[in-house]
Amino acid sequence: MAQKVEKLKGIIFDKDGTLFDYAQVWETILKEGIALTFNSMGKQHHQTAKQAMLSLMGIDEKGQCIPRGLVFTHRRVQILRRFLLYCIRYRVNAIKAIKGYNRSVKHSEVLLNEKLKQMDFSVQQRLFRRLKEEGYHIGVITSDNASSTNLFLSLMGLEKMVDFIASRDSNYRRKPHSEAFNAFCTQAGINPSQVAMVGDTFTDMLFAKRAQSGYRIAVLTGSNDRRRLERLSDVVYEDISFLDTDKRLFPAQ
Structure with a gap:
């Protein structure tokens, strides 16, 4: 009998190279x-x-x-x-x-x-709005500092839709240590297996694996290292726009 796929309730994004082309x-x-x-x-x-x-x-x-x-x-x-x-x-x-x-x-x-x-972030805005409409908790975990991260999210029009932010200045050990991932899960009241991770580097995918993420999504708009990303991810997309048609994230479509 096939194992039942757990419903996803949370999603964590890396920032640079994931939310946009690096x-x-x-x-x-x-x-x-x-x-x-x-x-x-x-x-x-x-x-x-x-x-x-x-x-x-x-x-x-x-x-x-x-x-x-x-x-x-x-x-x-x-x-x-x-x-x-x-x-x-x-x-x-x-x-x-x-x-x-x-x-x-x-x-x-x-x-x-x-x-x-000068940039158009309508794709990211639509995706985040849809994720919120579906009831997702959204987190951003990045190696950038807090000031830059807040600037990005504000100018991208995403800051009000993000529930959790962990940056270089946060008191969490850096990726691939799972501490920030676990903090997101605790705040959202969900299990790691109910969380999707979206990232552009091998470290992001290792981070997700160590945290026992339920779904690992890699995009090629950052490190562009398809060979290594395929080793740890469940799926590899060209960019973040492909998430809109992902049936694990949006099974009802």
Whole structure:
């Protein structure tokens, strides 16, 4: 006898690369940040090193996401090792680069505000409204900071439909540890098996697996790493718009 599929009552989204195409939003921001960083080091003419830095972060010359990019990696040791190797290869002072990057981050919210106001998020808004109409509890668990996360959700028109937010500033251990997932379940009063997880990285899917999520959905608008995502996900979609026709999320359609 086939096992009965449990009804889903909650859904958790990653933010960057999941709720929107990562490169579409962040390419301009990262390029500006890298330019500011190199200017602060007096290396504004080092175009090869700038492009290599963008590729290291996760966006190639064509504006496409690179699966091995640091922004899609959650292993701190690996991030530090690859960053230091980059600094050695391109003769970049690591301390100055980090300080310059931190200064550029403070400026990024101004650029983000301008960028997001120009974008159409009607697909995401319709999806979230439909999920709420179906009675779903909605959570967003991200590695971004609280200020940036709130800015995104506000400008995307989603903030009033999100019931739970866990960011880098929250007192939860980072993905793939399941602590934030469990907190969402506790707040919503539901079991992990009743929660769908939507993410764009292998870490998101590992996070969902460790939390014993009932349904793991991967999208290709972030890390674009289909091969690894297929290993842990139940389904892989090109982007978030495909959720609208997903029969596990909306079985009555």
